[in-house]
Amino acid sequence: MRDVLRGRFIHDIGDGTITSAWFDEWNDVEPLINIVRLCDIVNGGMLLTDQVCDIIDQAKWRWPPDWVDRYVILNNLAPPVLSINSDMVMGNDIAGNKCVFSISHVWEYLRPHAPIVEWYSMVWFSQCIPRHTFVDFVLLVSPFAIRNVARIVVIKLLFAASIYYVWQERNRRLFKKGNRSAMQLYETIYSTVR
Incomplete structure (x- = not known):
């Protein structure tokens, strides 16, 4: 260096x-x-x-x-x-x-310089939840277009939270032998985004 x-x-x-x-x-x-x-x-x-x-x-x-x-x-x-x-x-x-x-x-x-990938805005945005974005980044999510900016933010947050908590639930079931019901998972995601 x-x-x-x-x-x-x-x-x-x-x-x-x-x-x-x-x-x-x-x-x-x-x-x-x-x-x-x-x-x-x-x-x-x-x-x-x-x-x-x-x-x-x-x-x-x-x-x-x-x-x-x-x-x-x-x-x-x-x-x-x-x-x-x-x-x-x-x-x-x-x-x-x-x-x-x-x-x-x-x-x-x-740092290595490379062009910005097309899914960048879906993973990294100002209202993102940092612990969720890593999983999004790993999965290389492609963004989709919606006209209403407020809806885009909510959808991005829901998407990121869903991926994070579903992945967390997967790990819980594999390694801790415990699980939450679908309704408990929904409530966790909803309370995070709300």
């Missing part, structure tokens, strides 16, 4: 107090831990827990002078200008537009 998301998000430096100096992607190159050896970080008097603000002093890098010769790529890395704003994690949405990080953007990037 980490390899899939690597490079998708970058820290926009504000005050530098949230972003890890070594492990987060905040510069145009890559995380500094991929450039500077771990032993050099420790021997240079730096800590692995340093934030970006910890390795900058008066708009200059705080790392040892010999790093500039040892790690030539650091010569081209200008220290970010720290501000009073907080650091922000930025990323790209599914369309490639730059945006503030959110879990919903990660989900949209990672």
Whole structure:
């Protein structure tokens, strides 16, 4: 998962107090831990827990002078200008537009995309009862059209409740050796939808 998301998000430096100096992607190159050896970080008097603000002093890098010769790529890395704003994690949405990080953007990037199936509205609708929709989903119900919207909602609820409770009754009879009468089943469905 980490390899899939690597490079998708970058820290926009504000005050530098949230972003890890070594492990987060905040510069145009890559995380500094991929450039500077771990032993050099420790021997240079730096800590692995340093934030970006910890390795900058008066708009200059705080790392040892010999790093500039040892790690030539650091010569081209200008220290970010720290501000009073907080650091922000930025990323790209599914369309490639730059945006503030959110879990919903990660989900949209990672989830498989497929066209909406024709029975979608029969199973998932705003008045649905969640525990009923799973059984509906499993059975892949096809929707049917009725003109009156109120009737559609009631029929969908009745349909979903009926499937759920009939399936529940089936399991009860198979595994618990108990059963309800047809009238008791009807009353249960009716009271749920009502």
